[in-house]
Amino acid sequence: MYAMIQATPVDNEVVRHESMADTPKQEIKLVYCYAREYKSLRDELEKHLSWLKRRYQLTSWHDREILPGEEWEQAIDTHLNSAHLIFLLISPDFMASDYCYGKEMQRALERHKAGNCRVIPILLRPTYWEDAPFSSLQLLPTEARCITTWPNRDEAFREVVIEISRTIKDLLISLKTKEDWLKEGDNLHALKRYEEALAAYEQAIRLDSNNAYAYINKGIILRNLNRYEEAFDAYEQATYLDPNN
Numbered sequence: 001m002y003a004m005i006q007a008t009p010v011d012n013e014v015v016r017h018e019s020m021a022d023t024p025k026q027e028i029k030l031v032y033c034y035a036r037e038y039k040s041l042r043d044e045l046e047k048h049l050s051w052l053k054r055r056y057q058l059t060s061w062h063d064r065e066i067l068p069g070e071e072w073e074q075a076i077d078t079h080l081n082s083a084h085l086i087f088l089l090i091s092p093d094f095m096a097s098d099y100c101y102g103k104e105m106q107r108a109l110e111r112h113k114a115g116n117c118r119v120i121p122i123l124l125r126p127t128y129w130e131d132a133p134f135s136s137l138q139l140l141p142t143e144a145r146c147i148t149t150w151p152n153r154d155e156a157f158r159e160v161v162i163e164i165s166r167t168i169k170d171l172l173i174s175l176k177t178k179e180d181w182l183k184e185g186d187n188l189h190a191l192k193r194y195e196e197a198l199a200a201y202e203q204a205i206r207l208d209s210n211n212a213y214a215y216i217n218k219g220i221i222l223r224n225l226n227r228y229e230e231a232f233d234a235y236e237q238a239t240y241l242d243p244n245n
Contacts, residue, residue, distance in 0.1 A: 026175050028168055031083040032062040033104040035093030041124050042089060048157040056168050080107050084171060086119045088134055092127040109133055118167055122160060124148060178207040185217060194221050212242035
């Protein structure tokens, strides 16, 4: 009977002492949409993103990486269509560009609306953007204060990167599969990081509410946390889903 199980779900000897929560393996692809007049500001933002690129396996792409002889429009479309994050670097030149505003932005917003990527507008220079198609999205920096108007530009970029970090964490959660969460729960359980393990198993249950394995391990964790009534409910659900075990 499930309630009598005492063993941990994994063998401690084979568990790495570094959980998936500490070393995310999912690559996050970022694409910049910007007017070339603001290449220097894009480069500054890229520098400020260096830690996030290392921490979260964030890779970036922009049009200056198109190779000689490559079909530039096709290259842009390919990267836009595979990006997890798309930054719209808003400036007067961006708003005036038929390609930036008319093609890149429209495609980015289509994918955002379909739930296939996250679009983040970042205000570089003051320009009229109110009522633009992206105006319903949360803009950066906060309070729509353009980066070039800050006395200390590094502070502006720092605020932008802090918010981008929050988005990446949320994005990583949405990209994980049920199997990812179960494995993370097992690893964290073996490390006795019970609260984190519980959160991982609950994420697996959200993705598959009929997974008996997730419920039994949720019950074990809850018992370790002395939350016995909740543990009993989890065991009972596991028994209902898989009465033969």
